[in-house]
Amino acid sequence: MYFDHAATSWPKPPEVLAAMQACLERAGGNPGRSGHRAAVEAHRTLREARRKVAGLLGGVDPDRVVFTLNGTDALNLAIKGAVRPGDHVVYTAADHNSVHRPVHALMLRGVITSTCVDVDGDGVVDPDEVRCAITGRTRLVALPHASNVTGVIQPARDVIRAVHEHDALVLLDAAQTAGVLDLKVGEISADLVAFPGHKALRGPTGTGILYVGPRADLQPLREGGTGGESDSPLQPEALPTRMEAGTPNTVGIAGLSAALDVVRPETALAHERALLRRLVSRLEEVRGIRVLGPADVERRVGVLSLTIEGVDPQDAAAILDESFDLAVRAGLHCAPNLHRALGTYPSGTLRVSFGVSNTEAEVDALAEALKQIAAQT
Numbered sequence: 001m002y003f004d005h006a007a008t009s010w011p012k013p014p015e016v017l018a019a020m021q022a023c024l025e026r027a028g029g030n031p032g033r034s035g036h037r038a039a040v041e042a043h044r045t046l047r048e049a050r051r052k053v054a055g056l057l058g059g060v061d062p063d064r065v066v067f068t069l070n071g072t073d074a075l076n077l078a079i080k081g082a083v084r085p086g087d088h089v090v091y092t093a094a095d096h097n098s099v100h101r102p103v104h105a106l107m108l109r110g111v112i113t114s115t116c117v118d119v120d121g122d123g124v125v126d127p128d129e130v131r132c133a134i135t136g137r138t139r140l141v142a143l144p145h146a147s148n149v150t151g152v153i154q155p156a157r158d159v160i161r162a163v164h165e166h167d168a169l170v171l172l173d174a175a176q177t178a179g180v181l182d183l184k185v186g187e188i189s190a191d192l193v194a195f196p197g198h199k200a201l202r203g204p205t206g207t208g209i210l211y212v213g214p215r216a217d218l219q220p221l222r223e224g225g226t227g228g229e230s231d232s233p234l235q236p237e238a239l240p241t242r243m244e245a246g247t248p249n250t251v252g253i254a255g256l257s258a259a260l261d262v263v264r265p266e267t268a269l270a271h272e273r274a275l276l277r278r279l280v281s282r283l284e285e286v287r288g289i290r291v292l293g294p295a296d297v298e299r300r301v302g303v304l305s306l307t308i309e310g311v312d313p314q315d316a317a318a319i320l321d322e323s324f325d326l327a328v329r330a331g332l333h334c335a336p337n338l339h340r341a342l343g344t345y346p347s348g349t350l351r352v353s354f355g356v357s358n359t360e361a362e363v364d365a366l367a368e369a370l371k372q373i374a375a376q377t
């Protein structure tokens with residue numbers, strides 16, 4: 001029983017597998033590189049996928065959709081591409097290391113300065129604190145749309161409104177919300193939106209997306225072959241090629257494209273919240289189990305962290321795996337600053353994350369296993 005969808009969703013829809021196989025069989029050329037049919041078909045596959053992602057984002061210009069390796073790659077392209085020497089970056093204690101580490105690396109190199117905005121006891125960012133952290137030099141403010149530790153949804157619109165009172169850009173890390181929450185850029189107004197294709201969107205690993213809005217002027221992180229303008233030593237100016245040097249992951253993107261046809265964000269969110277509600281109510285009476293984050297599941301995506309008094313999360317995860325055949329994740333979940341704020345540093349938490357394939361019976365089995373582990377201490 002698989003409860004680690006926040007790391008990557010699994011199993012993938014059969015349509016994804018079929019599309020990847022069909023791509024290898026029929027669209028095996030290198031997109032944008034040659035004029036023969038296999039290359040043209042590969043190019044068409046990419047264009048179609050870009051159009052679908054643009055639709056998911058509320059009908060943005062497909063050329064502003066950049067395919068990346070994963071969520072981390074999209075965040076790196078956004079952060080390192082947006083800042084210039086002397087800039088200031090604001091991020092939050094709720095951020096994943098995929099934001100924290102690139103920001104930290106730029107600081108160590110003396111390129112930027114930064115401010116980390118704290119969170120409250122539920123891991124929520126206060127828009128006023130973000131407003132206070134912005135200086136005349138702030139180029140970029142990064143915010144996770146929802147936490148990968150507690151699943152709590154951040155007040156993104158309020159934060160973005162606060163940031164846009166200034167000149168700064170907003171980078172929304174939608175790793176845990178793409179595929180479950182509305183990502184219409186026209187409504188949330190983020191300048192840059194980064195997300196993997198392999199979590200709730202249910203595409204294969206090796207896929208990610210960066211939406212680059214009109215206010216953002218990104219320097220490419222990688223230069224190289226794009227198939228066009230070959231006589232120039234310069235990376236092309238136009239998106240998406242500007243940010244997509246090298247042969248793309250056509251097979252993975254074909255799988256993602258098929259996933260986008262079957263993913264139903266609203267249904268997925270309702271299903272995951274129903275499972276959350278069930279698990280929380282099953283655990284309420286269990287002595288020694290503490291569920292982190294807000295009690296109201298409407299404030300969460302399908303991710304939940306808990307601790308069991310007297311049991312190290314790693315040990316609990318190993319017991320769940322070996323004795324109960326239940327796959328969860330234990331530890332800091334790449335978000336150490338959030339654990340400091342939640343009081344769960346350094347051992348972290350046990351994280352349960354749901355996907356559309358999970359059932360009520362599986363949740364009951366998980367609750368029963370957790371009860372037994374808690375009873376043994």
Ligand SMILES: Cc1ncc(COP(=O)(O)O)c(C=O)c1O
Nearest residue numbers: 070071072096098148173175196
């Ligand atoms: C909030 C958040 N940001 C970024 C990432 C990185 O995404 P990826 O694993 O696709 O690199 C994750 C992955 O778990 C995440 O949860």
